[in-house]
Amino acid sequence: MPSIKDVANLAGVGVGTVSRVINNHPNVTPETLDKVNAAIKQLNYIPNEVARNFKMQKSNMVALVLPSIWNPFFSELAYYIEDELDRKGYKLMLCNSGGRPDKELYYFDKLNQNKVAGVVGITYNDIEESISADIPIISIDRHFGKKITCVTSDNYTGGRIALNELVNAGAKKVAYLGIASSVYSEVILRKNGFIDEAKAKGVEYFIHEEHDNVYNDDLFFENFFAKKIHQGVDGVFANTDLLAAKYIDRAKRLGIRTPENVKVIGYDGIQDNTLFHPVLSTIRQPVEEMARMSVKLLVKKIEGEDLDQAIYRVPVKYRVGETT
Amino acid sequence: MPSIKDVANLAGVGVGTVSRVINNHPNVTPETLDKVNAAIKQLNYIPNEVARNFKMQKSNMVALVLPSIWNPFFSELAYYIEDELDRKGYKLMLCNSGGRPDKELYYFDKLNQNKVAGVVGITYNDIEESISADIPIISIDRHFGKKITCVTSDNYTGGRIALNELVNAGAKKVAYLGIASSVYSEVILRKNGFIDEAKAKGVEYFIHEEHDNVYNDDLFFENFFAKKIHQGVDGVFANTDLLAAKYIDRAKRLGIRTPENVKVIGYDGIQDNTLFHPVLSTIRQPVEEMARMSVKLLVKKIEGEDLDQAIYRVPVKYRVGETT
Numbered sequence: 001m002p003s004i005k006d007v008a009n010l011a012g013v014g015v016g017t018v019s020r021v022i023n024n025h026p027n028v029t030p031e032t033l034d035k036v037n038a039a040i041k042q043l044n045y046i047p048n049e050v051a052r053n054f055k056m057q058k059s060n061m062v063a064l065v066l067p068s069i070w071n072p073f074f075s076e077l078a079y080y081i082e083d084e085l086d087r088k089g090y091k092l093m094l095c096n097s098g099g100r101p102d103k104e105l106y107y108f109d110k111l112n113q114n115k116v117a118g119v120v121g122i123t124y125n126d127i128e129e130s131i132s133a134d135i136p137i138i139s140i141d142r143h144f145g146k147k148i149t150c151v152t153s154d155n156y157t158g159g160r161i162a163l164n165e166l167v168n169a170g171a172k173k174v175a176y177l178g179i180a181s182s183v184y185s186e187v188i189l190r191k192n193g194f195i196d197e198a199k200a201k202g203v204e205y206f207i208h209e210e211h212d213n214v215y216n217d218d219l220f221f222e223n224f225f226a227k228k229i230h231q232g233v234d235g236v237f238a239n240t241d242l243l244a245a246k247y248i249d250r251a252k253r254l255g256i257r258t259p260e261n262v263k264v265i266g267y268d269g270i271q272d273n274t275l276f277h278p279v280l281s282t283i284r285q286p287v288e289e290m291a292r293m294s295v296k297l298l299v300k301k302i303e304g305e306d307l308d309q310a311i312y313r314v315p316v317k318y319r320v321g322e323t324t
Numbered sequence: 325m326p327s328i329k330d331v332a333n334l335a336g337v338g339v340g341t342v343s344r345v346i347n348n349h350p351n352v353t354p355e356t357l358d359k360v361n362a363a364i365k366q367l368n369y370i371p372n373e374v375a376r377n378f379k380m381q382k383s384n385m386v387a388l389v390l391p392s393i394w395n396p397f398f399s400e401l402a403y404y405i406e407d408e409l410d411r412k413g414y415k416l417m418l419c420n421s422g423g424r425p426d427k428e429l430y431y432f433d434k435l436n437q438n439k440v441a442g443v444v445g446i447t448y449n450d451i452e453e454s455i456s457a458d459i460p461i462i463s464i465d466r467h468f469g470k471k472i473t474c475v476t477s478d479n480y481t482g483g484r485i486a487l488n489e490l491v492n493a494g495a496k497k498v499a500y501l502g503i504a505s506s507v508y509s510e511v512i513l514r515k516n517g518f519i520d521e522a523k524a525k526g527v528e529y530f531i532h533e534e535h536d537n538v539y540n541d542d543l544f545f546e547n548f549f550a551k552k553i554h555q556g557v558d559g560v561f562a563n564t565d566l567l568a569a570k571y572i573d574r575a576k577r578l579g580i581r582t583p584e585n586v587k588v589i590g591y592d593g594i595q596d597n598t599l600f601h602p603v604l605s606t607i608r609q610p611v612e613e614m615a616r617m618s619v620k621l622l623v624k625k626i627e628g629e630d631l632d633q634a635i636y637r638v639p640v641k642y643r644v645g646e647t648t
Contacts, residue, residue: 061417064418068403069393069402069403069406070399070400070402070403070596072396075394075396075399076394078393078394078418079392079393079394082393082418082419082420083420086427091417091419092417092418092419093385093415093416093417093418094388094406094416094417094418095406095415095416096403096406096407103410242599245597245599245600246599248599249598249599271600272394273569274573275566275569275570275572275573276569276595276600276601276602277600277601278600278601
């Protein structure tokens with residue numbers, strides 16, 4: 001662990017100056033402040049006082065950072081994460097980041113200061129640069145380097161299952177519809193599994209995809225239905241349930257009926273009852289298992305244990321509904 | 325505010341003994357411990373050290389206590405509460421209580437200890453006994469005494485609107501279906517408004533209701549459809565959207581179609597898109613407004629301001645769907 005001397009040496013100032021910066025002393029020039037803060041950041045230096053606090057009173061707070069709790073997939077995930085944290089004696093701090101870097105980074109900052117014990121995150125920014133080594137973070141779906149353990153569903157197998165189930169339901173020409181993350185995420189494996197399986201089975205397929213930072217409902221479907229290759233598609237795999245439902249709705253307006261004219265499979269399993277229709281055929285994410293596993297791995301990290309994998313992929317299942 | 329002397333007097337011990345109890349000193353007999361703790365609780369005594377901490381470093385954490393974040397109404401509420409708290413510089417601590425007293429009371433305890441700045445709660449236990457006066461709490465839907473401010477939708481008017489909209493849609497004989505809270509809650513006004521309006525308009529009506537602590541889907545609907553009075557019902561107001569959807573599903577199995585044979589109106593407005601059917605006709609709760617108002621009122625309480633009302637009722641609107 002770097003010391004206050006290391007910070008002083010790197011910044012080219014005395015130890016007393018570093019101490020004044022840490023304690024928010026007024027008599028520090030802006031230039032000195034910048035130099036010292038840069039050295040603190042570069043070394044991931046944690047002031048003694050905080051280090052002492054860390055030993056004396058560990059925070060029992062875990063932050064959950066996700067785009068929006070309103071999303072049914074995330075609210076189910078948060079439900080089980082809170083339940084598992086409660087069993088382990090931790091409390092949940094919730095942040096809807098909306099993908100905003102400032103909101104995401106705030107919590108990783110608190111983590112560096114030991115004001116939260118750990119973070120479970122579904123993040124859209126490069127957090128790896130701004131955190132210390134071996135810090136207790138579990139990332140859902142997004143795979144960073146070795147520092148950050150990732151928990152995700154088995155997206156690749158999910159894509160393969162979707163292709164096979166469309167074919168089983170009678171589809172001869174299939175399309176993959178996807179909203180792609182603007183940062184690298186395991187979600188892309190849904191597409192890769194689908195493509196590989198289509199090739200292996202010799203099924204005609206094509207890909208229609210847009211990035212989440214420019215995605216727009218109207219344009220996405222206008223472009224899809226304008227493509228010549230769209231003619232004759234009788235099987236669709238959408239990379240989320242919501243996108244599958246949107247496709248079904250748009251197709252219906254053009255007289256294309258599900259499942260009579262086209263079979264549709266989504267991904268997630270957000271419908272927790274069969275009261276609302278169509279009940280989607282879908283690749284169901286094991287949300288409860290992912291949530292509990294994330295917390296268990298996080299607690300191990302908090303307690304200083306080494307984890308044996310960098311990425312944990314939880315098996316998915318096909319759930320048949322009314323759309324295949 | 326009670327002093328350490330008041331605690332000592334009530335417990336019949338010396339000030340030094342109270343101090344030893346507060347500081348977890350080992351040389352205290354179990355009898356003395358019980359007496360002192362009882363006196364601390366009865367007086368709502370806050371030890372000096374905590375009081376000092378309160379002045380020096382206010383918590384910026386607000387706890388949101390609700391039955392389950394998985395419920396779409398609560399996840400929308402939590403989304404806007406977090407957003408408004410973020411604007412005011414507060415962080416959100418989330419608790420799914422499942423109605424469990426120990427989980428609910430934990431957070432009110434933290435509030436008494438100033439470890440959280442305030443609580444927004446949808447609670448099922450009698451919390452009023454266990455909290456100090458003027459403590460920053462906002463209750464959603466449940467109206468306690470003056471200590472705890474309540475924010476709720478205008479349930480009474482919602483019930484009246486539902487009756488009128490069923491009649492406008494052609495219903496001649498209407499039923500109210502309700503899951504009633506086992507504790508007093510403002511939600512009961514949905515029923516009262518419905519009944520009063522039915523009487524005023526001279527519309528034939530009846531009530532079918534069960535308490536949440538014994539409610540069971542199968543029994544509830546078996547009993548409803550077994551009632552002789554159920555014959556000829558052509559309008560149903562259910563006190564939540566989910567109950568409305570369940571009714572529609574059960575009625576369909578008996579060959580009763582919505583809206584052809586029976587018009588149905590729910591309460592909440594949980595559907596945030598029209599992709600899944602039936603799109604319910606509903607009394608839409610102003611969730612965003614309720615959430616932001618709760619936070620604004622809570623912050624006023626945290627800052628020591630007096631509020632001019634004990635209960636704030638936010639207007640509701642009828643949203644027409646496919647079921648009337």
